[in-house]
Amino acid sequence: MHLKRHDLSRTGVVHGFSGSLQQAERFVQLGYKIGVGGTITYPRASKTRDVIAKLPLASLLLETDAPDMPLNGFQGKPNRPEQAARVFDVLCELRPEPEDEIAEVLLNNTYAVFSVRG
Numbered sequence: 001m002h003l004k005r006h007d008l009s010r011t012g013v014v015h016g017f018s019g020s021l022q023q024a025e026r027f028v029q030l031g032y033k034i035g036v037g038g039t040i041t042y043p044r045a046s047k048t049r050d051v052i053a054k055l056p057l058a059s060l061l062l063e064t065d066a067p068d069m070p071l072n073g074f075q076g077k078p079n080r081p082e083q084a085a086r087v088f089d090v091l092c093e094l095r096p097e098p099e100d101e102i103a104e105v106l107l108n109n110t111y112a113v114f115s116v117r118g
Contacts, residue, residue: 013061013113016069021051024059033061033113038079041072041090053094057105061113062088 011031016039017024024034036052039045052060064087067078071086088106092099111117 011113013063015063016065017051018045018048019051020047021054024051024055028055028059033109034059035063036060036091037063037065037087038069038071038083040094041086043072049094052091057095057097057102058109060091060106061109062091062106 011033013033013035014024014027015035016037017027017034018039027034034052034055039048040052043049062084064079064081064084066081066083070077070079071083074083088103092102095102097105
């Protein structure tokens with residue numbers, strides 16, 4: 001992995017992640033968050049959905065990629081920021097944690113990555 005060869009002072013988000021569990025775990029070990037977006041709304045995206053279900057919640061960050069990456073059922077239409085709520089709903093279906101815990105951890109992950117406080 002090329003990132004490992006460089007001494008980066010900051011990490012970030014692996015945007016639109018759709019790789020393997022092993023790839024995700026390597027990014028997480030390097031300090032990156034895994035972007036969870038519209039891909040998980042597609043039932044046929046079983047590999048990505050499975051990876052997102054297995055990763056530590058603390059390694060995830062919610063994203064929409066609006067206006068690109070439409071959600072299942074909205075193909076051909078521009079994605080919109082408010083669709084993050086649907087991505088969150090699907091994420092909650094995939095994860096064992098309670099919805100309020102997922103929301104709190106995702107919010108804290110966002111604050112940490114973007115160096116902001118709520």
